[in-house]
Amino acid sequence: MTVKYLGESYEFQSENREERYGGDFNFYIQWHKHLMFACPSAYRAPGTMIMRDFMEQMFIPDYAQHPDTAHLDIEKLHWQLDHKDWQPDLDKSFADNGVGHMSYLHIRSPGLEGMHGVGN
């Protein structure tokens, strides 16, 4: 379905299009069963960023308040990209791993299932 409209046309570009990020891109990541972090987190980064650098220099500091973070082994994560199982090469860049604008990354950390036995 499409919008019903008056006039000649109803065409608009996405407000959040990639060209507005000055060479960077916008993506999201969710750590499964760590609901102390209420929402998937939003990031802006260059596509050339190496994924290991992202995990070590951005993700882990951002999630440091959770007691599981100190035990997180980034080699042993189960990854999903846009809801599909996926195994990135952490020593390659986002772009080389196929992560693009508005991608949604999801990680599971077996053995680290959040607090209180309920994924808090």
Place this chain on the structure above:
Amino acid sequence: MAKDKRMGLKEKYAVMTRGLDWETSYQPMDDVFPYDKYEGIKILDWDKWADPFRLTMDAYWKYQSEKERKLYAILDAFQQNNGQLNISDARYMNAVKLWLQGITPLEYAAHRGFAHAGRSFRGAAARVACQMQSIDEMRHAQTQLHAFSHYNKFFNGMHGFAHLRDRAWYLSIPKSFFEDAMSAGPFEFVTSISFAFEYVLTNLLFMPFVSGAAYNGDMATTTFGFSAQSDESRHMTLGLEVVKFMLEQHEDNVPIVQAWLDKWFWRGYRLLALVGTMMDYMLPKKVMSWKEAWEIYWEENGIALFNDLSRYGIRLPKHHEVATKEKGRVTHELWSTLYQYGNALGLHTWVPEDEELDWMSEKYGELFDTMYRPRLLHFRAQEETGKRYFNNRLPMVCQVCQIPVFFTEPDDPQTQCVRIVEWADTKHHCCSDGCADIFNREPEKYVQALIPPQQIYRGEAGGARDIFEYAEWLHLVKDVDTGEYHGSPDHLNWEAWKAELPTPQANSDEAA
């Protein structure tokens, strides 16, 4: 003796509504009323519109001016007697701040929306009803501002509601709700606001705020609420009438109206997450839980209303069962969200006191005790060791309802619910199947949404690079308007006033 020439009410009403109308002859009617056909709604006979609340303009002015005289007399007395000291606790003020920041701008938006609808319909009685509602909504915005202005002298976070409304991430939720309605055609607008919101869901909005105000000693808001009550009942009857009218006029209207009801039920329900969270967390003296309110006002009353409409071919709105599944968790999930993003809120957040946690256990049962209570106690323990928890990152936000994507899967409260939608090769994210359906129905509309975290990352929020610079761009003063309640100026001032000590903290206008 001369015969009394005054008209009866019915005659007067007819003369002053339909009697003022005419068929244009110099210009085609379709050019005079360009907006009331393109949505596809077919009206065969506008004279079948039965205005259920017959009121002429002169009577309207008379009633409203009487009400206003009473309202302002009470507000004067409230101010002269330092009525702000009679509220249950300063934490209650956050419910008032949320109303001022989130709901009062909607009253003004409703004034604009009904003014447009009141110009758009070619049926005169429908135009008059919309015009009166437009004036009501303007009055509600004004009287709320006047009622709340007294509190602004004593509490923080109330100094820039209009500025905040246009910039703040959590206020893009109500703002986008209304702008979605206002940018639709006039029939969808009245279906969304008059029927879905003011008829079906109204008790879930006004009952919590107005009863909450009464329970918590807020005479200013309570008095305003009573003053608005007769208007609200008129608005509700307009909502029901417009939907019945469309359904009775032509069978082709049924699927159009159904799609609007599906959409606006879900959007209204999502917006009410803020209200439910206010009920459960911001009212120190509780009225009822969100879960109880949902059971009474939706599961009993709302479903019965839809069953009445089934004779027109209308079914229950899509995803209503998801809303019911979420009734035991949505307010706890949202409070946790507000709590952790509290550095960019014009409200204070806190961990409830033990007796409040016990009330929640009683109302919400096992899921609260196993999941949300331990989470809240963890937050409290962090605060007690000087490490009050705030999330360092910006959240993913739903492309439709603009709520941070905190909701969990309908059947699994431990798994985040994220839906990916696409349009013209660009991905977007939604919080639920309900919002994804709305996106997929009109993708060209929703790709235009201004999503606050994306706006920040694009450098379009005053160049803010982090949440603190963003809060400055919102004109919020750190730890005065924002952040934790305990130890805030609002908290310390309140304690001093209750102990009859001098005010220890300046308000944010002076601090800024």
